[in-house]
Amino acid sequence: MPQLSSQHLKGHRELRLAHLALSFITMGFVWQEGEEETVKLLPRNLAVPYWEISQMLGLPPILVHADFVLANWKKKNLNGNLDTIFSLPGGESLRGFILVTCLVEKAAAPGLKVQYNSYNLQRHRQSRQEVTDYVDPAIFYAVIRIFLSGWKDNPAMPGGLIYEGVSDEPMSYSGGSAAQSTVLHAFDELLTIHHSKESTAFLHRMRDYMPPHHRAFIEEIQSAPSLKQHILSSGNEKLRIAYNQCVSVLADLRTYHIAIVTKFIVIAAANAKAKKGKPSHWAGNFQINPPSSLQERGTGGSGILSFLKSVRDTTRAGIIQG
């Protein structure tokens, strides 16, 4: 592959498309042999343009949620049906995972506009239910997940990755995760939800994987006068009830997400372990060979269930008592 030049790219859209393309090529290159034969060096013909484009966009040189989901869709036909632009192994399940997550983002958009209310969060929850319809947990666990993994806090790549022609020192970056989605960060800030120190540290680190203007949007909500404080000092019962509804639905959404993660990771891990080495060790066309380094951790690198439960519980603790 010749070394690509980033000089001819014009405007934000072309840069985002280039980041998306190089991210998919990089994840495919790094994880093509599974977790056993991981590479230690990204060749310069890939690393140099990837680094330059990432610098221009203020994004890290790894696949992020803003690539994988937010930029990776196109209209399939005039009816507006969607398709992904780039793919990795995982077939229809991968397509379902990307597009359903994309629809969850879309469902959240009205909630991020001024008419913030619990109805929008309900819609957010409904669209998430489709993950179970379109994504096979066995394929998600054994085939898709590894390609979203990063080279930070990952025992399969403890030394990170050298970006040849950029630096001689290896660099470490977390993998793609919906924890990098702006949506729940924005809801948390709007409702003044305080998570534990450890969870906050992880979630704030995930903000470094967002496009800079997404991060700025969250910070702007954070620095604005507190909605919760206003409700508390107003003594207005209707406002308190409306606020509490929002907090409850956000906590319910997180409970639902925990159920999804249990199905797609915890139960899928147990099933994969039980089948290991057996001839039935196939899901559709894909052989089940799940990465062991990801058994306990999310692709973003978190210790999964304790983190998700803590975040759900601190959300619920935001309720204003009457």
Ligand code: HEM
């Ligand atoms: C098969 C479906 C899904 C699985 C297996 C899954 C798994 C996970 C895992 C393991 C984490 C922990 C962070 C990490 O280390 O990556 C996480 C966090 C998170 N996920 Fe998902 N996820 C799924 C679908 C979604 C969807 C559709 C969304 C919606 C945009 C979403 C939003 C989030 C958010 C916002 C967090 C951060 C924790 C929080 O704020 O509650 N996830 N997910």
